[in-house]
Amino acid sequence: MAVKGENNREKQTQREGERDILEKISQKFNIEGEIERNQRIWVSVDKEILIKLCKFMRDQGFVHLSAISVTDWLDEGKYEIVYLLWSYTDKILLGIKTKIDRDNPIIDSVVPVWMESAQIHERELHELFGVVFEGNSDLAPLFLEDWDGPPPFRKDFDWREYVREEYYDKENVREGVYFD
Amino acid sequence: MIDQLEPAPEKGEYDFYFGPAHPGSGNFGVKLKIEGEKVISARADPGYLHRGFEKLMEYRLPLQNAVLSDRLCILEAMNWNLIHAQAVDQLMHIEVPERAQYIRVIMAELSRIQSHIIWYGVFSLATGFDTGFKIAFGYRDYIMDLFELITGGRVYPAGYLCPGGVRRDFPPNTEQKILSVLDLMEEMVQLEELENPSYLQRTEGIGVLSLEDALRLGATGPVLRASGMASDVRKEEPYEIYDRIDFDVPVKGEGDAYARNRIGIEEMIQSIGIVRQALDELPGGEVRASKFKKPKLATKIPAGEVYVRNEVARGEAGMYMVSNGEKTPYRVKIRGPDFLHMIPVLEFLLKGAEVADIPAIYWSLNICPADMDR
Numbered sequence: 109m110a111v112k113g114e115n116n117r118e119k120q121t122q123r124e125g126e127r128d129i130l131e132k133i134s135q136k137f138n139i140e141g142e143i144e145r146n147q148r149i150w151v152s153v154d155k156e157i158l159i160k161l162c163k164f165m166r167d168q169g170f171v172h173l174s175a176i177s178v179t180d181w182l183d184e185g186k187y188e189i190v191y192l193l194w195s196y197t198d199k200i201l202l203g204i205k206t207k208i209d210r211d212n213p214i215i216d217s218v219v220p221v222w223m224e225s226a227q228i229h230e231r232e233l234h235e236l237f238g239v240v241f242e243g244n245s246d247l248a249p250l251f252l253e254d255w256d257g258p259p260p261f262r263k264d265f266d267w268r269e270y271v272r273e274e275y276y277d278k279e280n281v282r283e284g285v286y287f288d
Numbered sequence: 289m290i291d292q293l294e295p296a297p298e299k300g301e302y303d304f305y306f307g308p309a310h311p312g313s314g315n316f317g318v319k320l321k322i323e324g325e326k327v328i329s330a331r332a333d334p335g336y337l338h339r340g341f342e343k344l345m346e347y348r349l350p351l352q353n354a355v356l357s358d359r360l361c362i363l364e365a366m367n368w369n370l371i372h373a374q375a376v377d378q379l380m381h382i383e384v385p386e387r388a389q390y391i392r393v394i395m396a397e398l399s400r401i402q403s404h405i406i407w408y409g410v411f412s413l414a415t416g417f418d419t420g421f422k423i424a425f426g427y428r429d430y431i432m433d434l435f436e437l438i439t440g441g442r443v444y445p446a447g448y449l450c451p452g453g454v455r456r457d458f459p460p461n462t463e464q465k466i467l468s469v470l471d472l473m474e475e476m477v478q479l480e481e482l483e484n485p486s487y488l489q490r491t492e493g494i495g496v497l498s499l500e501d502a503l504r505l506g507a508t509g510p511v512l513r514a515s516g517m518a519s520d521v522r523k524e525e526p527y528e529i530y531d532r533i534d535f536d537v538p539v540k541g542e543g544d545a546y547a548r549n550r551i552g553i554e555e556m557i558q559s560i561g562i563v564r565q566a567l568d569e570l571p572g573g574e575v576r577a578s579k580f581k582k583p584k585l586a587t588k589i590p591a592g593e594v595y596v597r598n599e600v601a602r603g604e605a606g607m608y609m610v611s612n613g614e615k616t617p618y619r620v621k622i623r624g625p626d627f628l629h630m631i632p633v634l635e636f637l638l639k640g641a642e643v644a645d646i647p648a649i650y651w652s653l654n655i656c657p658a659d660m661d662r
């Protein structure tokens with residue numbers, strides 16, 4: 109995106125707030141982060157120190173958990189979990205990324221850090237990716253009703269194949285095209 | 289679902305299922321446990337509109353996803369168009385022409401106005417004021433006419449705000465038409481009845497959300513602003529040309545249904561001002577980046593990841609897009625404001641409420657099941 113307006117151009121050259129936060133993280137946890145652009149920082153951590161880092165960041169002002177996402181890196185055999193945090197005071201978005209084993213996806217829950225807002229994000233990801241968030245007391249199904257198949261958002265789940273098998277009839281004139 | 293409900297026990301405690309076929313609920317239900325007239329507990333039952341957009345987008349090209357992004361929220365399709373377009377623009381390092389940025393803001397704000405009109409309309413319906421509903425939907429149609437003129441679609445713009453800019457320029461005389469519709473919108477704001485005693489009785493002190501609770505439950509947008517926090521993505525992280533535009537962020541401290549509704553009205557006035565300013569300054573020139581003028585379907589998205597945040601009518605919307613260098617995105621995560629508003633916030637507010645206040649609380653959150661379920 110183009111940089112718009114004089115103010116933004118000035119801010120972009122300085123990025124003091126962003127560098128301050130990375131400084132604090134590297135002092136406390138010895139991790140190097142990356143400034144993508146204004147108001148965007150990314151940090152990759154091991155899952156062992158995730159909760160400690162999250163607590164620390166919340167106390168630094170990152171009180172808003174904007175979203176949690178999972179990326180399924182099939183070739184690597186890993187799930188990458190991304191916590192997207194927003195600080196209302198510093199006006200910076202911090203993405204914390206951590207990788208866990210795809211076949212045994214267990215990670216500590218961040219519910220103690222962000223309470224109910226984390227609870228619902230984790231519940232969704234448990235349903236769609238099968239990630240087990242240890243310490244989250246409510247991982248009941250959310251969107252899918254009577255679903256007993258594999259977690260549907262995994263990369264190796266071919267929903268087109270599933271729909272063909274479950275719902276379409278090859279002999280039917282109209283539905284046969286789905287088998288070509 | 290009905291057969292799972294337990295029979296009413298003797299002491300007057302019973303299960304009550306609000307939605308999904310209730311005309312005031314949208315495609316969404318809440319399971320309530322009620323004793324007498326009081327709600328003891330509430331459990332949201334989403335999923336009636338779950339279409340799996342995040343997964344569908346992994347199989348489609350950005351130009352197809354632009355059309356798909358309309359459906360993320362039926363009530364404000366244009367704003368979701370914009371957030372998808374921005375995510376692709378940023379991943380592909382596309383510089384959007386200035387005129388297109390102005391048009392994007394004009395369309396997003398018109399979309400916000402009509403969404404807030406719907407909000408006022410359904411809230412009136414929920415509190416028993418049918419006339420408000422009819423006035424609102426009548427006036428909303430003027431904006432629908434504009435959308436039809438500009439994009440070809442009334443509700444769904446079919447990816448009008450697309451990667452690289454907008455799909456086509458304004459037809460002749462559009463600016464004048466928008467200005468005359470804005471006059472009508474100002475008339476509409478005057479008509480919105482909020483000081484009538486029976487309305488006040490239904491909304492004042494109902495569904496109170498303190499700032500502390502709002503932050504803990506992940507509320508954003510009008511809901512958070514009604515609880516006393518001046519937070520708006522358009523101010524905090526200006527996208528497109530919002531940093532050149534002068535507007536206020538309305539804030540209230542009460543956190544009740546009345547405050548939330550007032551925020552909606554005041555935001556409409558601000559949005560009308562934004563559209564006027566953008567039209568004043570609207571520059572000439574191209575409306576689509578040259579790279580996307582003749583879109584090649586085989587264009588690959590450079591590897592990378594972005595998280596785009598926008599302020600839609602309902603609050604903070606986000607799109608996290610990951611690309612591994614293929615033609616289709618590798619992963620798309622959509623963050624809808626109502627995912628938080630309709631599950632944790634609604635469950636919290638309904639607990640302890642009176643049965644008669646359920647619709648007022650429910651609609652004061654400006655809900656849209658579509659962006660929650662995705």
